[in-house]
Amino acid sequence: MLKAERLQKIVEQIAKDNKVILDDLSLLLNVSTDTVRRDIKELSDKGLLKAVRGGAIMGSQVHPHFKERQHIDTQQKKVIAQKVLEFIKSGQVILANAGTTTTAVMEALPKDITLTVITNSFPIISVLEDYPNVNVFFIGGQLNKHSFSTTGYETIEAIRNFRADICLLGICSIDLKVGLTDFDYQESLVDRAMIETSKYIIALSTYDKVGTSDPYYVCAANGIDVLITEKDPSVADLVGFKDAGILIK
Amino acid sequence: MLKAERLQKIVEQIAKDNKVILDDLSLLLNVSTDTVRRDIKELSDKGLLKAVRGGAIMGSQVHPHFKERQHIDTQQKKVIAQKVLEFIKSGQVILANAGTTTTAVMEALPKDITLTVITNSFPIISVLEDYPNVNVFFIGGQLNKHSFSTTGYETIEAIRNFRADICLLGICSIDLKVGLTDFDYQESLVDRAMIETSKYIIALSTYDKVGTSDPYYVCAANGIDVLITEKDPSVADLVGFKDAGILIK
DNA sequence: TTTCATTTTGCAATATTATGCAATATATTT
């Protein structure tokens, strides 16, 4: 049986019974429990179900579409998320922009952490739902159906009413000379506003975005305090940022 | 049975009966009371219920979580949604509050309709994503994890910046003498603000909420223009509203 | 085809988690 078939059957089962059990699937699909476990993990990463000990159950029915687009570069983003955690302390006020990387960071937070998170990202909201001690403030505005976030005048104005300890900035492009840039004008404005109102800027970028640029300027490279990628800080392309006074992780 | 299933069932029970008893659960779920106790502790840590001697009761919020409410009375809500459609014309500006009924209305909209929708409800956003001609404005504010909506000062202020043609108001309780009331103070304030800034108020209520009341006042019964339930307008309990000048559908 | 790289899969060793039991402690009722 093809792997794709297996995944399909698992999804079908879940739709039918609201749950699947590891051993049952192993028997039904004629593969080891290890494989089933890996399959479930994969589907879980795509947000199609929720992996639990011993099997899987239906994930959140409320916003399934938010999660479906997050399955790109999952591994790198998880590495970045782990690196971010050392900067986040209980009780802080965190401003987070919209993006799959910032969402991955939220997913990596310990379930009992106490924080205030301010964001304009709907996927982040759906993650933080399950964090009882995280106080969430959502920034309103015009819905952007591509980024699943709000933008526009009201969004910018609302951001200016906050002072955050940390700004978590998932970014489109970063280049030592050009600085941070975005391919969406409205989002670049949001990023700017977030940077201006935060004490400490942590930029999150997968390594392939380093050295690239987009049409809309956000800020100079040294406008950020930390740059986090999934690679080791000693990688050649990153040392330039270090020399510019940016902490590389 | 999976542990995750057990936890779900406990939460369901609590939502239904407002309480659970250790021994009952132990029997129902086929696990020792020790395990049930540990499950309850876990859920209690997440804030989903309050552990007490001998079992558990509902936490601070009296009403069940949106995820659970979403699946009750679905049929009635669909009937209501269909009735609402005749009031909604292309090009209008609609203000919608948070609730499973208003969400059901959005789901019933024709996919190609042109509208502007202003809301503080996250589930409505996730529905309207798929409507290419619906311009959506989200009202920011403090996240309320039970209703999946925003409330608070900023929310109220933002609402006041709009003028809507129609206000779709999913309601908690309505009584001819007491008027509209809500069980959540913050949401009652949002409802008030929405009513004040809209030209035409359509209240949506399943029939079982007619004649009931909650602690927080929203507006007088005749403060609304239309009342829509799943029942026929000729039903005895509804004619009183008709006499008060409210259109019943 | 053959070769090489990548992905998939199963296995084994190890770590983690879940569960029931029993001993002890604490609360509640009589």
Next chain:
DNA sequence: AAATATATTGCATAATATTGCAAAATGAAA
């Protein structure tokens, strides 16, 4: 205070998860 019910703790066992690894399968390029 005594009796009863419920909680807490530590522990042993079983179930499940994770990790690294090697064999097999698959796919792409020569």
